[in-house]
Structure formats: structure tokens, C-alpha cells
Amino acid sequence: MTPGPAAREAGPASGTEAAARLLADLPPAQAVWCSGLRKRYRRQTAVDDVSFSVGRGEVMGLLGPNGAGKTTIIKILLGLVRPDAGDVLLLGRPARDPRARARVGYLPELFRYQPWLTATEVLGLHVRLAGVTVPDGEQRECLAAVGLADRAGDRVGGFSKGMQQRLGLAVALVARPELVVLDEPTSALDPLGRADVRDLLLALKARQVAVLINSHLIGEVERVCDRVVILDKGQVAASGTLAELLGRRELRLRLDGVNADAEARLAAAGRLTRDEDSFTVALPAEQANTVVPDLVADLVGLGVRVHAVEPVRISLEERLLSILRADPGEDRP
Numbered sequence: 001m002t003p004g005p006a007a008r009e010a011g012p013a014s015g016t017e018a019a020a021r022l023l024a025d026l027p028p029a030q031a032v033w034c035s036g037l038r039k040r041y042r043r044q045t046a047v048d049d050v051s052f053s054v055g056r057g058e059v060m061g062l063l064g065p066n067g068a069g070k071t072t073i074i075k076i077l078l079g080l081v082r083p084d085a086g087d088v089l090l091l092g093r094p095a096r097d098p099r100a101r102a103r104v105g106y107l108p109e110l111f112r113y114q115p116w117l118t119a120t121e122v123l124g125l126h127v128r129l130a131g132v133t134v135p136d137g138e139q140r141e142c143l144a145a146v147g148l149a150d151r152a153g154d155r156v157g158g159f160s161k162g163m164q165q166r167l168g169l170a171v172a173l174v175a176r177p178e179l180v181v182l183d184e185p186t187s188a189l190d191p192l193g194r195a196d197v198r199d200l201l202l203a204l205k206a207r208q209v210a211v212l213i214n215s216h217l218i219g220e221v222e223r224v225c226d227r228v229v230i231l232d233k234g235q236v237a238a239s240g241t242l243a244e245l246l247g248r249r250e251l252r253l254r255l256d257g258v259n260a261d262a263e264a265r266l267a268a269a270g271r272l273t274r275d276e277d278s279f280t281v282a283l284p285a286e287q288a289n290t291v292v293p294d295l296v297a298d299l300v301g302l303g304v305r306v307h308a309v310e311p312v313r314i315s316l317e318e319r320l321l322s323i324l325r326a327d328p329g330e331d332r333p
């Protein structure tokens with residue numbers, strides 16, 4: 001490679017300097033990259049060949065039933081559990097590298113903070129542990145963002161569970177992390193608190209902070225996540241963007257006068273189910289926007305009376321249940 005004018009003026013660069021410049025020119029590493037993770041506890045397989053990545057500024061949801069391996073994966077990513085196999089990079093560095101971990105904010109599933117400290121003192125402690133400097137005003141803003149502005153000087157021992165979880169969120173966010181890992185962040189929160197978390201996540205995303213979130217509240221995940229990984233018995237059962245996972249649309253119709261030809265026409269549009277005069281057609285994603293007018297015209301031409309036509313997008317919850325209820329070995333829908 002020909003050195004640029006600046007390099008020529010400064011004389012020949014050392015190998016280390018040249019490598020550092022090359023690295024500086026690379027796009028930032030993904031926030032999380034993991035490959036082939038495995039973990040067994042005695043005879044119990046908790047994580048079985050799991051690979052995925054989380055990009056900068058991306059909100060990724062980890063979903064799955066109890067015991068699917070979500071928390072174990074989070075702990076492996078954070079270097080808190082040693083995997084039997086597999087590799088992890090956090091922000092481009094090995095998970096055990098303190099320089100990577102200092103840039104990661106973490107809210108554990110089971111959170112407990114020093115009951116004798118005030119909320120302000122807990123935040124100050126975690127800022128010092130992360131080895132960064134965060135002005136007091138910014139720490140106060142962080143407590144305000146989680147709704148604890150008026151409890152900043154109170155001891156944590158007197159906090160309700162939901163208030164402790166709010167404090168945990170502030171702890172995860174206060175040291176200006178580049179990656180935030182939240183294990184069930186809204187399990188103790190009231191509806192207002194859940195809405196606050198949603199806003200916080202969207203604000204993080206706008207600042208290019210990556211978020212990995214484990215939650216059973218699928219509606220929330222659907223609202224904030226760009227991508228999801230669905231786990232079942234330690235394995236990835238499905239993954240992708242919400243558009244990819246929810247691409248399938250259904251058409252619900254209420255019809256009468258449906259003869260054999262009309263039923264065949266409906267079945268040609270997609271997988272058909274019928275409950276008396278209610279028909280549901282699962283539309284292939286690529287045709288979902290174009291199929292309806294032609295189908296309705298054809299049905300009317302075949303003498304069918306059309307009472308209602310409703311295109312419906314399946315929810316993440318419906319999709320999750322259909323994936324988890326599919327027989328093992330069967331192609332996941």
C-alpha cells in the first residue's frame with residue numbers, strides 16, 4: 001500500500017503504527033459475535049451450538065420458554081459462565097477482556113444492590129468499577145431517566161422490587177456503555193415502567209448503542225427489537241428480523257355460496273383452513289400485497305357472496321407459539 005502524504009512527512013511508520021491505522025480505518029466490530037456455544041450442567045444440556053451476532057445500534061431480543069438457555073447464553077457472553085465450547089467477541093474483543101467488559105452495561109435477572117447505600121452512591125460505585133468518569137449531573141440524569149429522581153438520596157434497602165429494577169437499569173446505563181445486556185428488565189415493573197424502558201431502549205438505539213434483551217413480554221420485544229433469536233431446548237429454533245419472521249400474512253374471509261371451484265381457488269392462494277363460513281388463507285409473504293383484489297374478483301365471478309375480507313399480520317406471539325409447538329425435526333413454520 002502506498003503511504004499517504006501525512007505518512008511520508010512523518011517518515012516511515014513502524015509496523016505497529018501502520019497496523020493501528022489499518023484497524024482505525026475498519027468499521028467498528030459488531031457489538032456481539034458468538035459461534036458454536038455449548039454448555040452442559042451434568043446431564044442437562046443448557047446451550048447447544050448457538051451462534052448469532054448483534055450489530056451496533058441494533059436491538060436484539062432473545063426469546064424462548066423457561067429453561068431454553070437464555071440466561072446461560074447471556075452469562076457466557078459476559079464471561080460469567082465458562083462455555084464447554086464456542087467463541088465470543090464483545091465489541092471486537094474476547095469476552096474476558098476487561099476493556100470489552102468496561103464498555104458493557106448489564107442488568108442481571110436477579111438483581112440486588114447494597115441496601116446500606118443510596119441510589120446515588122450505587123451509581124457512583126458502578127461508575128468507579130467501570131473505570132470511567134461520568135459527571136454527577138449526568139449520573140443524576142440517568143436516575144431521572146429511570147424515574148428515580150426523587151429517591152436519589154434514599155437507601156436502596158427501602159426500595160420496592162420495581163424501584164430496585166429501575167436502579168439496575170440506571171446501573172446498566174450510567175457508564176456510557178456501547179452494549180447493554182438486559183436480562184428480563186421489566187419483570188418487576190408496572191405498565192408505566194415498561195413504557196419507560198421502551199423509550200430508554202429507543203433512545204439507546206438512536207445513539208447507536210447495541211442492546212441484547214431477554215424478555216417473556218413478547219409484545220414489548222415486538223415493539224422495540226430489530227431482530228430476534230428464538231431458543232428452544234438450548235438451540236436456535238428461528239432467528240431473523242421481525243419482517244422476516246412475521247412476513248407471513250393471513251387473509252380472513254367470511255363467505256357464503258362457496259362451491260368446490262371457489263374452495264379450490266381459495267386453496268390456490270395459500271394454505272386454507274375453514275370454520276363454517278369463516279375461511280383463513282395463509283398467504284405467501286411475497287404475494288401478500290397483490291393477491292387480495294384478484295382473489296375477491298375470482299370468488300365473486302364463481303358466484304360467492306363476500307361478506308368480509310380482512311388481511312391480518314400474524315403477531316410475534318403467534319409466530320413464537322407455532323415455532324415452539326412444531327414437532328421436533330419437523331420444518332419450523
Ligand SMILES: Nc1ncnc2c1ncn2[C@@H]1O[C@H](COP(=O)(O)OP(=O)(O)OP(=O)(O)O)[C@@H](O)[C@H]1O
Pocket residue numbers: 041044045046064065066067068069070071072073
Ligand atoms: N447453575 C446451574 N446448574 C445446573 N443447571 C443449570 C444452571 N443454570 C442453568 N441450568 C439449567 O440450564 C437450562 C437453561 O437454563 P437458563 O436459566 O439458561 O434458561 P432460561 O431460558 O433463562 O429460563 P427462564 O426463562 O426460566 O429464565 C435449564 O435446564 C436449567 O435448569
